[in-house]
Amino acid sequence: MTVVLDPSAQSAPIQGVLDPISCDARDFGAYARNGGWAFALMVARSVRPGGQSADETPKVSAKEFAELAGCSPERVMRYYKAWDRAADEGLVPHFEVLVPGQDIELPDAEAWQTYYVSRSSATSERGSAITEAAAAEGIRPTKALEVAENPTALRAAILADPSTAQAARAALLDRVKEDPALQAELARDIARTDELKKAVATETRAADRIGYVRQIAEKGQIRTPAGQTLDAPAELRSEAERHLSFLDELEEGEDTGEWATEAYDTMKNLVVETVEADPELRVQERRTKFYSSLQKATKVFEELTFDDADDIYEDDMVQRLEELQQAIGSCITALRSAAPRP
Known part of the structure; x- marks a missing residue:
């Protein structure tokens, strides 16, 4: 079907070229310059706007125009709505001021996709959300809608292409924060x-180890094996900062597990050396460890109940408790002997 933008376009054929070819070339040139605006103008100047009756205007309904064009009314209305959106923003004239056959200067083709949505799904609530998201990402809504309407194709792309899988992962991470x-x-x-x-x-363990190093580097605090929290010596903190700087420079996606383990083990050993090098700190560390073990043992023993001793009695139980009693007695004796003399 030949598209005629201007009735006068059929006259004055290009020299040496047949008239139908001249019309096609001119129509092609108009579309190349203006894209969908050329077809939207045909709709805008030929289809009567809502609220006007056939008696008020020579224009026809979208249904009648579609029948003449040999396409669906829905397709006509998509061009109609695109023009309407552009008119609301002052980019093109409103329908009421256009008459059949009228030509006007059209916007650039690049602006067309901003207003035209080729898929009916875009009119739904889901489609509107996808369209807004596409606009925010700076891509054409039609591309995003096409992907959303074909999840099987999206799955195939993710399975086959690492870069697509990375994009999908990043999108899921952004969405999961608010969902x-x-x-x-x-x-x-x-x-x-x-x-x-x-x-x-594995990643949690690596993150915990990096957190241990970061605590020393950024807060200047160390945690001893017994659980004491102390101010880190300057040289130890400097070493932690060096390891942390290296970890922070690793590229995204690079395996941090090995480097996190190396940094963690290095700092743990340095913390132990720091404790052992200070006699007073070494004693405090042993005292803290002893108290911690004593509290755990006390809690476990307090949770034991002997209300049903008749049912649970075993010779081995009695033997173990007797051995525990002897160990506790020896411990008490050792502690009393170490107590300061009055």
């Missing part, structure tokens, strides 16, 4: 997948 339902679903998926559970455990 509690998705958070729960992903957590369940991880808990039910052995490979993911192991990967999460």
Whole structure:
């Protein structure tokens, strides 16, 4: 079907070229310059706007125009709505001022995709959300809508292409921050997948070790094996800062596990050396460790109940308790002998 933008376009053929070819070339040139605006103008100047009756204007309805064009009314209305949106922003004239056959200067083709949506799904609430998100990302809504309408194709691209998988991962991470339902679903998926559970455990361990080094480097505090929190010596803090700087410079996606372990082990050894090098600190460390073990043992023993001793009695139980009693007695004796003399 030949598209005629101006009735006069059929006259004065290009010298040496047949008239139908001249019309096609001119129509092609108009579309190349203006894109969909050329077709939207045909709709805007030929289809009567809502609220006007056939008696008020020579224009026809969208249905009648579609029948003449041999396409669906929905397709006509997509061009109609694109023009309407552009008119609301002052980019093109409103329907009411246009008459059939009228030509005007059209916007550049690049602006067309901002107003035209080729898919009917874009009119839904879901489609509107996708369109807004696409605009925020600086891409054409039609591209995002096409992907959303074909999740199987998206799955295939993610499975086959690492860069697509990375983009999908980044998008999920952005979405999961504000989507509690998705958070729960992903957590369940991880808990039910052995490979993911192991990967999460590995990354968690690496993160904890980096956190240990960061605590020393940024807060200047160390935690001893017995659980004491102390101010870190300057040289130890400087070493932590060196390791942390290296860890922070690792590229995204690079495995941090090995480097985190090396930094963690180095700092743990330095903390032990720091404690052992200070006699007073060494004694305090032993005292703290002893108290910690004593509290744990006391709590465990207090949780034991003997209300049903008749049912649970075993010779081995009595023997173990007697041995424990002897150990406690020896401990008490040692502590009393070490007590300061009055």
